[in-house]
Amino acid sequence: MKPYLKVNEWRIIEEGFDPARTEVSESVFSIGNGYMGQRANFEEQYSGPSLQGSYMAGVYYPDKTRVGWWKNGYPEYFAKVLNSVNWIGIDVEVNGEAFDLSTCEVEHFTRTLNMKEGTLSRSLTAKLPGGARIRIESLRFVSVPFKEIGTIRYAVTALDAPAQLKLTPYLDADVVNKDSNYEEKFWDGVSQDAAVDHARVEVRTKKLDFRVASHMVYELAATGDEDQEFHVEADTHKRDKFAGITLSLRAEADQTITLYKYVANVTSRDHEPDTLVDKARELAEDALERGFDALLDAQREAWAEKWRDGDIVIEGDEKAQQAIRFNIFQLHQTYTGEDDRLNIGPKGFTGEKYGGSTYWDTEAYCLPFYLSTADSHVARNLLIYRYKHLQKAKENAAKLGFTKGALYPMVTMNGEECHNEWEITFEEIHRNGAIAYAIYNYVEYTGDSAYLGEYGFEVLAELSRFWEERVTYSERRGAYQILGVTGPNEYENNVNNNWYTNRMAAWTLEYTLQVANQLKNEQPEALKAVAERIGLTTTETDKWADISARMLLAEDEEAGIFLQQDGFLDKEILPVSHLDQVHLPLNQNWSWDRILRSCYIKQADVLQGLFFLGDRYDLETKRRNFDFYEPITVHESSLSPCVHAILAAELGYTDKAYEMYLRTSRLDLDNYNNDTEDGCHTTSMAGTWMSVVQGFGGLRVRGGRLVLNPFSPASWTSLSFKVGFRGARLQVKVSGNTTTVVNEGPETAALTLYDREIELASGESVSGEREPQAGAAGAV
Ligand code: BGC
Numbered sequence: 001m002k003p004y005l006k007v008n009e010w011r012i013i014e015e016g017f018d019p020a021r022t023e024v025s026e027s028v029f030s031i032g033n034g035y036m037g038q039r040a041n042f043e044e045q046y047s048g049p050s051l052q053g054s055y056m057a058g059v060y061y062p063d064k065t066r067v068g069w070w071k072n073g074y075p076e077y078f079a080k081v082l083n084s085v086n087w088i089g090i091d092v093e094v095n096g097e098a099f100d101l102s103t104c105e106v107e108h109f110t111r112t113l114n115m116k117e118g119t120l121s122r123s124l125t126a127k128l129p130g131g132a133r134i135r136i137e138s139l140r141f142v143s144v145p146f147k148e149i150g151t152i153r154y155a156v157t158a159l160d161a162p163a164q165l166k167l168t169p170y171l172d173a174d175v176v177n178k179d180s181n182y183e184e185k186f187w188d189g190v191s192q193d194a195a196v197d198h199a200r201v202e203v204r205t206k207k208l209d210f211r212v213a214s215h216m217v218y219e220l221a222a223t224g225d226e227d228q229e230f231h232v233e234a235d236t237h238k239r240d241k242f243a244g245i246t247l248s249l250r251a252e253a254d255q256t257i258t259l260y261k262y263v264a265n266v267t268s269r270d271h272e273p274d275t276l277v278d279k280a281r282e283l284a285e286d287a288l289e290r291g292f293d294a295l296l297d298a299q300r301e302a303w304a305e306k307w308r309d310g311d312i313v314i315e316g317d318e319k320a321q322q323a324i325r326f327n328i329f330q331l332h333q334t335y336t337g338e339d340d341r342l343n344i345g346p347k348g349f350t351g352e353k354y355g356g357s358t359y360w361d362t363e364a365y366c367l368p369f370y371l372s373t374a375d376s377h378v379a380r381n382l383l384i385y386r387y388k389h390l391q392k393a394k395e396n397a398a399k400l401g402f403t404k405g406a407l408y409p410m411v412t413m414n415g416e417e418c419h420n421e422w423e424i425t426f427e428e429i430h431r432n433g434a435i436a437y438a439i440y441n442y443v444e445y446t447g448d449s450a451y452l453g454e455y456g457f458e459v460l461a462e463l464s465r466f467w468e469e470r471v472t473y474s475e476r477r478g479a480y481q482i483l484g485v486t487g488p489n490e491y492e493n494n495v496n497n498n499w500y501t502n503r504m505a506a507w508t509l510e511y512t513l514q515v516a517n518q519l520k521n522e523q524p525e526a527l528k529a530v531a532e533r534i535g536l537t538t539t540e541t542d543k544w545a546d547i548s549a550r551m552l553l554a555e556d557e558e559a560g561i562f563l564q565q566d567g568f569l570d571k572e573i574l575p576v577s578h579l580d581q582v583h584l585p586l587n588q589n590w591s592w593d594r595i596l597r598s599c600y601i602k603q604a605d606v607l608q609g610l611f612f613l614g615d616r617y618d619l620e621t622k623r624r625n626f627d628f629y630e631p632i633t634v635h636e637s638s639l640s641p642c643v644h645a646i647l648a649a650e651l652g653y654t655d656k657a658y659e660m661y662l663r664t665s666r667l668d669l670d671n672y673n674n675d676t677e678d679g680c681h682t683t684s685m686a687g688t689w690m691s692v693v694q695g696f697g698g699l700r701v702r703g704g705r706l707v708l709n710p711f712s713p714a715s716w717t718s719l720s721f722k723v724g725f726r727g728a729r730l731q732v733k734v735s736g737n738t739t740t741v742v743n744e745g746p747e748t749a750a751l752t753l754y755d756r757e758i759e760l761a762s763g764e765s766v767s768g769e770r771e772p773q774a775g776a777a778g779a780v
Helices: 017-026 273-290 290-310 318-334 361-373 375-387 390-399 433-446 451-470 499-522 524-534 538-549 594-596 606-612 619-632 640-650 654-665 682-696
Strands: 011-014 037-038 054-065 077-083 088-096 106-114 119-127 133-142 149-158 163-172 187-195 198-205 211-223 232-237 242-251 256-267 310-317 472-474 479-481 700-702 705-708 718-725 728-735 738-743 748-755 756-760 766-770
Touching: 011 017, 037 133, 037 594, 054 256, 088 133, 088 149, 133 290, 133 606, 149 163, 149 242, 149 273, 149 290, 163 198, 163 211, 163 256, 187 232, 187 242, 198 273, 211 242, 211 273, 242 256, 256 273, 273 290, 290 318, 290 361, 290 718, 310 682, 318 361, 318 654, 318 682, 361 375, 361 682, 361 718, 375 390, 375 433, 375 451, 390 451, 390 766, 433 451, 433 499, 451 499, 451 524, 451 538, 479 594, 499 524, 499 538, 499 606, 524 606, 606 619, 606 640, 619 640, 640 654, 640 682, 640 728, 654 682, 728 748, 738 748, 748 766, 756 766
Parallel strands: 705 748
Antiparallel strands: 011 106, 037 054, 054 077, 088 163, 106 119, 119 133, 133 149, 149 256, 163 242, 187 198, 198 211, 211 256, 232 242, 310 718, 472 479, 700 705, 718 728, 728 738, 738 766, 748 756
């Protein structure tokens, strides 16, 4: 693979203009603030290939389902994140000729994503077909402190000779989603307005009546002699869903004209529909008053705070340093935890793929990142999101014929299932396990057991009810089974007794009962209230205990492994290394039928369970299963390598851990899977973070203590990361075999470093030495 982007610790840099790379770069250089996201489309018109993307979190469209063979239980629609008002547009005309990079001779082009400050900039020199040469310097960001504000500084210099310039900043809601099922447009215009000093559009979605209003104001500045007359003519344009202003002026040779565009994008999710227009105007005018530089300073400060609490520093490997910061940056751009109606789409705000909807990725992969690097309300809001969808999850179970309990959707925007492939929609019921696990994970990490009484137990009880009804008792096997499922490994469908699904179901039942007991002692009123509200009976809880004790969890004694599913060992087992490389990736080279019959595993399955329930299995059990399953895993989901990296690290397979880490750390920066043009793999970025902190750092929480067993990959001089834990803020630095932990937070940390228990008070530090791991490195 050709390395394309420049390596730099804090920046992603593209040098030179390669039209074939435009869409990939549009994804990689995306900006976002948890409220809105923007692909790195050019401000000015561009006739080359491009995926336009301006997204407002939570504004979606229920696009009518398109499916070959309709099956009862399918949802009527697939919810899609909407391509919303294009607020970045600034068209440029030079001497009557439109500036379009795809028709120019590009002499110089640099695009930079500044991760430290949360800005995107571009600098270019181009010659238009008519011969005029111009330089463009642009800088834009979506503000973190002022979430509705997006702002752009766009400077045009007429090189060599004077030029007649026309700059047209505009707002355009006449946009499409590339993934629209029926090539429909999703927006209707409500109103638009354009005057000399502002432009505004207001639109509504054709279904669900989401409304968005965008208001734009601007400033214009010119370099040069202050006394020089600076004459600008303004022409306004408006049509359905569009408003803009053309500013015509003459630029002297080498004179720079700078346009500052301030846009407020507001939605009916946060404001009353009839106040939107006024709100947008007020916010845009406020931004103008603050001015570009003040907004930029505030942006820098907001990002400095995020980095202060969650940076990872890798010395001795600049590529790795850049990659991990890129992952952290994208995660913070996607979700800020201020709004419990929002969640994390697998591609964040960087593309349309996966519809911007919520998957089990959030609970299984993303939660730990936010638990460790942000205030605890951020992770809590991810849980509240599911709590608020509990009623819908119950309706979903009822729709599929269950008499009680909740089945959360595999893919959702508002709590309703919107995925429609039977093997995923109906069979990947393991998502219920991850949702229960996230509650456990959150409470273990934060110590916030009040959450259980208030919200958690009710969710757990409804999940348990679902499992109670979903199991089938086998007289023959004397055990409860779960038939006809797809596990996390989507390369096998409709299998019986997927170990992971069964294990997480049994664990959920057990954990629910444990929480009930805990509440009985600690929050009896809360328990009583929930039990009454949902009509919980002891017949049910007794049954849960029985199912959890007698769930079928098949093992093969000879191989010493847990069976991924009943028939797994009937397959021909051949390591991936024995396959000719031309077959890989299997999902692009093999028929689906061949994949399903093969032993090859898409992503961690049994190992996902051993990762989640890691404190219940000894190292030897983990080793046997890892040694068996990893060699037949093709890691064709970007969510796979991280779990393997973490387990490998725990097993002392340090080279393997590093190899697995490398598979996702630069996935998008190097377009490793050739699919980054669809958007970045945002949820897998959280997995990459886990590979470092839980893998190399060995971070776990056990019995209210933060456990660390760090090592640094051999090629790195040192690794440092920061995690918050119950009011402590720990800076962990690993150098060779020595780890030093400094507590920069206000509270004392209950810490276990290399098996040594320490109460690390605020401001204190401690060091520990890692025992040499005899012969373990790379021993797979
Ligand atoms: C994975 C799923 C995941 C989805 C979205 C699929 O390729 O197999 O586990 O939820 O991608 O990231």
